[in-house]
Amino acid sequence: MSVKKDKHAGLRENFHKKRVMYTGTVNFRADTVTLPNGKKATRAFMEHPGAVAVLPVLPDGSIIFVRQFRYPVNEATLEIPAGKLNFIGDKPLARAKAELKEETGYTAATIKPLISFWPTTAFSNEVLHVFTATGLKGGKPDPDDDEFLNTEILPFDKAWTLLEKGLIMDAKTIIALQAWKIKLLEK
Numbered sequence: 001m002s003v004k005k006d007k008h009a010g011l012r013e014n015f016h017k018k019r020v021m022y023t024g025t026v027n028f029r030a031d032t033v034t035l036p037n038g039k040k041a042t043r044a045f046m047e048h049p050g051a052v053a054v055l056p057v058l059p060d061g062s063i064i065f066v067r068q069f070r071y072p073v074n075e076a077t078l079e080i081p082a083g084k085l086n087f088i089g090d091k092p093l094a095r096a097k098a099e100l101k102e103e104t105g106y107t108a109a110t111i112k113p114l115i116s117f118w119p120t121t122a123f124s125n126e127v128l129h130v131f132t133a134t135g136l137k138g139g140k141p142d143p144d145d146d147e148f149l150n151t152e153i154l155p156f157d158k159a160w161t162l163l164e165k166g167l168i169m170d171a172k173t174i175i176a177l178q179a180w181k182i183k184l185l186e187k
Contacts, residue, residue, distance in 0.1 A: 010036055013043070025084070048126035052096040053082035055114060055176045056106055056133045061156045064136070065173075066103050066149045078152065078162065079170040080130075092129040100133055102142050104151050109135025115179045119171055130176045156180075 017032040027047040035041055056064035069076045081103040085095055093111060100106055114130045143149050154162075156177075162168045163177055 012036065013041070016040060044123065046124040046126070048084070048124050049088045049090065050085040050092070050127045050129065051082060051172075052085065052092050052099060053080050053128060053130045053172045053176060054096050054100045054108075054111070054133050055080050055130060055180055056100060056104060056108070056136055057180070058136060058153065059134075062153050063156055063159050063177075064104050064106060065152045065154060065159070067152055068147065068149045073169075077170050078168050079173045080176050082128075082172055093131070096129070096131045096133075101139065102144065103147070103149055105139040105141040106133070106136045107139060108133035109137075114176060114183070117175060128172055130172065130179065132180065 013033040013035055015031060016034050019030045019032070020027060021030055021044070022028040026049075028044070029047055030042050030044040032040055033043050058064065063080070065078050066081050067076050067078050081099050083095060083099040083102070085092065096111055097108070100108060100111075111131045111133045114132045116127055116129045118124075119126055119128050141149065141151065159168070159177060160181065163174055168174060168177070
């Protein structure tokens with residue numbers, strides 16, 4: 001008989017008091033927690049409903065990207081299409097389909113989960129769900145009123161080279177390309 005170990009043993013921080021600092025498209029909180037040693041501490045974080053991203057793969061293996069200006073880093077970044085879930089409980093697959101269409105104009109015959117991950121566990125509870133999209137059919141993009149995007153199609157090898165050179169720095173895009181490369185190597 002095996003003994004199941006508690007992965008939280010001696011590590012769990014228990015909620016004591018909630019303090020909302022800001023409420024908007026995301027919320028910012030500074031909760032008080034009780035540490036394993038019984039002392040109190042503050043844990044400031046962003047409360048996030050989650051997000052989706054789509055790696056659109058054309059029949060020749062090329063990837064469809066979007067380039068957009070990201071104010072916090074003052075750069076026009078090369079990324080895969082993505083967006084925030086509208087609310088907790090929003091369906092990631094439906095949101096992924098909508099983001100692909102809105103940002104690139106493409107629709108997909110097949111959309112499959114690729115990977116889900118926590119982008120920044122130190123200060124957010126966001127879960128980002130990445131999907132692959134294949135069987136793509138072009139159309140007209142319909143971005144949100146505050147989104148200005150350019151679509152770029154790159155062969156996978158070119159995208160990988162940009163990643164290796166540090167010219168793709170967006171975490172979701174890097175993780176999606178790495179996960180896709182692993183899938184390709186498994187075939």
